[in-house]
Amino acid sequence: MKPPIFDYATPASVAEAIALLARYEGEAKLLSGGQSLVPLLNMRLARPAVLVDLARIAALDWVRVADGVVAIGAMTRQRTVELAPEVQERHPLLHAGLQLIAHPQNRNQGTIGGSLAHADPAAELPALAVALDASFEAAGPEGTRTVAAADFFLTYLTTALAATEILTSVRFPMLPARTGWAIQEVARRHGDFALAGVVAVVGLALSGAISRARVVLYGVGATPVRAAAAERLLEGHVADAALLASASAQAAADLEEPLTDVHASADYRRDLARVLVGRALAEAMTRAHAA
């Protein structure tokens, strides 16, 4: 369990990092917090020729809470965002989601951008990004571009980033008034990757009917999975137990075959998704009424 041989570069700027990616033509791998990459190196599942460590680029380490958005530089440590009082106060869903990522010791080192760009389908941040309509800024040889979360996660560990592009920041919109949220997951052990998880957001009209619903599952597909049919069942209706039950059944039924592995079968994950969606919607409704 020791990493293979590789070279190591510490660019001081994003431009320098992009130039390195271009020079090594796909043989380079970006290193951010290393909480996924270094285990992969230790197990020799990854064998890059060179690691490009982004940690010395100070311009990628920042958090700004303003104008209805929590904007975060890609190299900001997860724990820094989690412990920021203004995030806790003004984006409680993001705060709650961060607390579910592995353990504090991993979040001290793991970065916001690293988790998003790694795109593990069982990770919390990609699901939060999709649920919140986050947007990503990527820098490449041709300049910068913005990618919507809905277009970012392509499949397992694969994003819309080109081989010479670097994720530089992410913007998580805050939730509007009369909106409730929940994030729920089940893992075999505290801090493990979730067998299944869900982010739910519900907005209420003045009538008390659900004006907007967002249900995003994780750990049950190749990317975060939006339960679009379940959302449509909810919108325009006043929530009661029967409605939440049918929406959660719909969300589970719409899943393509979830993963079967040593931790859980596909059937178990599907049923877990149903239960978690029901719980998350109920919790989100309670918060929406209180908001």
Place this chain on the structure above:
Amino acid sequence: MTSTRRIGMTVNGERYEADVEPRTTLVDFLRGTLGLTGTHVGCEHGVCGACTVLWNGKAVRSCIMLAVQADGAELKTVEGLARGATLHPIQQAFLEKRGLQCGFCTPGLMLSIDELLARTSAPTDTEITDTIGGHLCRCTGYQAIVEAVHLAIEKLRTK
């Protein structure tokens, strides 16, 4: 041919410099190059917490951090807790509450607790369990560790 890189860091207040291969993990560097074998190597993929050290005051897994990533950093390992023959209040509390049996997980646990108690002198129960939840202990069942944390809080308060 393997290329090496010159790195420097402060460990427990002492300055070290060495040439390392980029692939050297921080825990192997601490143990093998610096001879600081108090930090233990467990799972080598960031799950068990045995290798936890403080990196610029923050608890991290030194088995999934490369030594080159710690270039310029200030580190603290279990060797940095005691003052000569006087145990640190956290160590004394572990001893008095039997917060350890085999001791394999103990160095890492104590550093995570050191970070927690440096951040807050009155952590909540959730903060305590979240902190020690990042460490696998197969001997104690954790209850004695929780009691040790409470005793350490007491000792640090009256110090």
